[in-house]
Amino acid sequence: DVKVTQSSRYLVKRTGEKVFLECVQDMDHENMFWYRQDPGLGLRLIYFSYDVKMKEKGDIPEGYSVSREKKERFSLILESASTNQTSMYLCASRTGGEDEQFFGPGTRLTVL
Amino acid sequence: QKEVEQNSGPLSVPEGAIASLNCTYSDRGSQSFFWYRQYSGKSPELIMSIYSNGDKEDGRFTAQLNKASQYVSLLIRDSQPSDSATYLCAVSPLGGYALNFGKGTSLLVTP
Numbered sequence: 001d002v003k004v005t006q007s008s009r010y011l012v013k014r015t016g017e018k019v020f021l022e023c024v025q026d027m028d029h030e031n032m033f034w035y036r037q038d039p040g041l042g043l044r045l046i047y048f049s050y051d052v053k054m055k056e057k058g059d060i061p062e063g064y065s066v067s068r069e070k071k072e073r074f075s076l077i078l079e080s081a082s083t084n085q086t087s088m089y090l091c092a093s094r095t096g097g098e099d100e101q102f103f104g105p106g107t108r109l110t111v112l
Numbered sequence: 113q114k115e116v117e118q119n120s121g122p123l124s125v126p127e128g129a130i131a132s133l134n135c136t137y138s139d140r141g142s143q144s145f146f147w148y149r150q151y152s153g154k155s156p157e158l159i160m161s162i163y164s165n166g167d168k169e170d171g172r173f174t175a176q177l178n179k180a181s182q183y184v185s186l187l188i189r190d191s192q193p194s195d196s197a198t199y200l201c202a203v204s205p206l207g208g209y210a211l212n213f214g215k216g217t218s219l220l221v222t223p
Contacts, residue, residue, distance in 0.1 A: 031209050042215035043156075043200070050209050058210070090155055094211075098144040098163070098204055101211050103155040 003027070004104035006091050012110045019078040021107050023091030031094040032074035033058075033101065034066065036087040043090070049074055050096075081111045114139040114205050118214035126222055131188040133199050133217050138182070141206030145177055147186045148200040150216065156200055160186060191221045 007022035025032065033048040035058075045058030047066040055066050063085060067075045074093075078085055091104040115138040125131045133147075144163050148156035162168045162175040162184065174187040184203075188195055198218050202211040 033210050040215075043213045045210055048210050056209075094209070100146050100158045100161055101202070103157070106155045108153075 004091055004093050004102050006089075006104040006107050008107050009105060010108050010110075012112065013078075013081050014112055015082060017078075017081050017111075019081050019109070019111075021076040021078075021089055021091075021109070023074045023076070023093075023104055024072055025074075025093040025102070025104075026072065027093065027095075027102075028071065029093035029102075030071075030096040032068065033092040033094070034064075034074065034076045035090045035092065036060070036085075037090060037106075038087050046076065083111050085109065086111045114203070114208075114212045116201055116203050116212050116214040118199075118201050118217045120215060121218040122220050123217055124220045124222060125191050127191060127193060129191050129221075131191045131195065131219055131221070133186040133188075133201075133219065135184045135186075135201030135203075135214055136182055137184070137201075137203045137212070139203065139205050139212070140179075140182065142179075142203045143206065144204040145175070145184045146202040146204075146211065147173075147175060147184075148202060148213075150198045150200060152197075188219075191219075193221045193223055195219060196221050 034046045049068040092101040094101045147160040150156040160175040176185045198216040201214040
């Protein structure tokens with residue numbers, strides 16, 4: 001079974017802190033994604049990566065950066081957390097073909 | 113902008129009835145289509161994929177695809193209270209990396 005894991009299920013941070021969210025997948029998928037999900041707004045793509053060290057902006061990249069140093073690991077970084085970044089963050093991975101995306105369990109981040 | 117549209121609901125059906133969830137998409141070049149189920153506070157999980165026009169059945173679930181009309185649907189037979197969740201339609205764009213997701217339809221199955 002494909003497994004996507006995220007470093008934390010719940011996280012509480014203070015405004016201005018630097019926040020790291022880690023995601024690891026174990027199925028050698030080329031593509032990895034970071035989404036945030038808010039009530040009424042659906043899933044919104046923040047960044048994605050199609051190869052090691054390669055990244056592309058999604059629909060809402062402002063305030064975020066990413067890192068992919070190894071194929072299995074994709075990190076989301078909030079350089080200076082703000083209260084409007086309180087959300088559920090979901091990592092996903094996918095092969096390079098027409099297959100489905102597999103999601104991690106999510107990290108519910110609260111910024112105070 | 114590649115769009116995937118779903119009614120937000122809530123769609124309420126009695127236990128044992130058929131629930132019908134609908135989705136339209138704008139990218140005519142899309143080739144693969146998915147239905148995810150998401151329980152409150154959890155991440156989306158895949159329940160059906162469909163790639164060809166017509167019907168695809170898996171247990172109580174049937175996915176239907178009509179590429180000419182750019183329409184995909186999910187039928188849930190013998191609905192159970194445990195089916196109460198948000199159902200996300202997802203479409204793979206031609207030449208794209210990430211699936212395009214609808215905002216989801218909330219389904220409530222009442223005992």
